[in-house]
Amino acid sequence: MQKLKKYLLQAAAFLATLLAGTANAQFGHLGYAELPQLDGGKTVLFYPTLAEETAVRQGPFEFSWAADAPPSFSNGRLVVISHGSGGSPWVHMDLTRTLVHRGFIVAIPQHQGDNYQAHSRPGPESWARRPLEISRAIDAVASYPPLQNFVSTDRVGIFGGSAGGHTALTLAGGQWSPDRFKAHCEQHLKEDFNSCVGFTTRLRGNALDYLKLWLARRVIAWRFSDPTPQRYTDARIRAAVAMVPFAADFLPASLAKPKIPLGLIIAERDVNQIPKFHAEAIAQACEPRCEVLLRLADAGHGAMLSPMPPLAPGSIEFALLGDPPNFQRATRVNQIHQAIAEFFAQHLLPDR
Template sequence: MRRLLTTVATLLALAIGTAHADVGLLELPAQGEDGPIQVFYPTAQHAAPVQRGPFELQIAEGAAPRRGNGRLVVISHGSGGNAWVHSDFAKRLAEAGFVVALPLHRGDNFRDMSEVGPASWKRRPLEISRAIDAVAADARLAPLLSLDRVGMYGMSAGGHTALTLAGGRWSPARMRQHCEEHLADDFQSCVGLALELKDDGFDGLRKAVALRVIRWKLDDASSYGHTDPRIAAIVAEVPYAIDFDPASLAHPAVPLGLVRAGRDAWLPHAYHVDSVLRACQGCTLVADLPTAGHGSLMSPQPPGLSGTAAKLLRDPPGFDRALVPQAQGRAIAFMQQHLLP
């Protein structure tokens, strides 16, 4: 019966995504050290072209919100990311009746990558909680929502945030241990975009430099975590996961869905999402895309990528982007199943 209900919900979400529905966009201003929050929501006003950097959105900017299904979903972007590469998904969630908030994570976004990694990971879950607070304090949005059952979705470093909010406990020292043991096989998740193995005779030196920096920076054995009682369902897409204590994810605090990309060159699934699936009892593999790369579900795709970032984020040859809305539909169905009456 549960499988049947899930299938019906998936079909409903896919149907909703193809129906005409207008979506509004508001920006909640930065507060204190937190960045601005982009909010997508149902509206009765018609969409028009809106430019955000290199992205053109069809959206009703500043339109009056109307009540949808009464639920909020918060999306956490990946390292160096922003709201706009998740805007197609946010619009589909809004078309399904959700209000969707996308905070800009301090020190780890497209404008500022000065604190990528553990420094940001400690803050990110708290920034998600404060994003919920900001929506709750907005006179236009709060009357339309019940915030006792909030959904949360995160991609990559945002997936790390998602696992934390699901009850996971992580430690920089765990990351160091993993990288000491698996540096060659999981090089990019250990060093990010700073270095790349090139099989040119200098990889030994690159590994030695990487290990020296890793051992210097990741000497903190403290365990970090943060949950929010308002969050009732979470999906982690290609999550960064090597630094989590598996036992802390054996029984997540809320229903936890996962998205796996079979050709992820940045966070190989064998070390990341698969480790969560092995540890977790009751997690749902919401979408499994064997031909997808790390950035394949970003939609629209970020333009102008070059160098290592392009190799890690562009679609692998042969990936069919028609799979993207299908995966989004399954994530929407997961939220509907766990957040709606």
């Protein structure tokens, strides 16, 4: 009888922790699996497991997880992460671990032609394809046999930063077009140069700037004149968080009333996507029907990345992604991750 009472108390404590979804909820270790994509890429999958983790290395990063381990208890909800342009799953591993420790299952698809292994189709061409790739990732998780008793895909969350934030805004009901991208860059090219040309070059205040601006205008006018409205939603996605998104090409009215709960994270020292043209513009369009989870006065564009990849001093990546002086990365990044996890807990878990 005493053992039964002890078991019931343990079960009740576990259930209370599960329903509360608190930051201290621990759902075992990090399980890992790879799901093949139709385009030849792979979606990486993370989930709670009781199996022991082992050390692994991915490029410059060192992690630990339990590969192909049996799943354990979870809260039954899936969050899909859309990586940034040229990005990888590995720069979102700290957020992933936070989410898994809150009981979520996390999938990170590889965006075709715009990832760290293949970067030939960034920008509007990728943005049009990304939301469908999120849907396919949800399909893949739903049909993955080991998880079929642990996950329900009727209430899914989407998180994205930068180009991934564009994905999240689209799935929240946003409408955009390549022609709006072109119009923004024609009007604000010098002010928002990095958004319009990506990581190819920078303005440096010298005689070459005129040539860079001239060439950028020609390329943008040639490639991005299609006025066709782009929109895509998936009824399974029920909450979205967009961090430092590229957003200047959205029709503001399309996000005035987001179709699902939408959270925004704004880094006020972002030099890659200037907030007034992007995240702040969306906030002004959708508040109070969306929620600004955090305004980070001391953060730059790279605050969405954790762990931060090694950035060579003097490189374009260092200039656009490096942390501003006085940015307390360890404290701030944990604050960001907890805010994202709490937003998804509020909107995806049935008893919140």
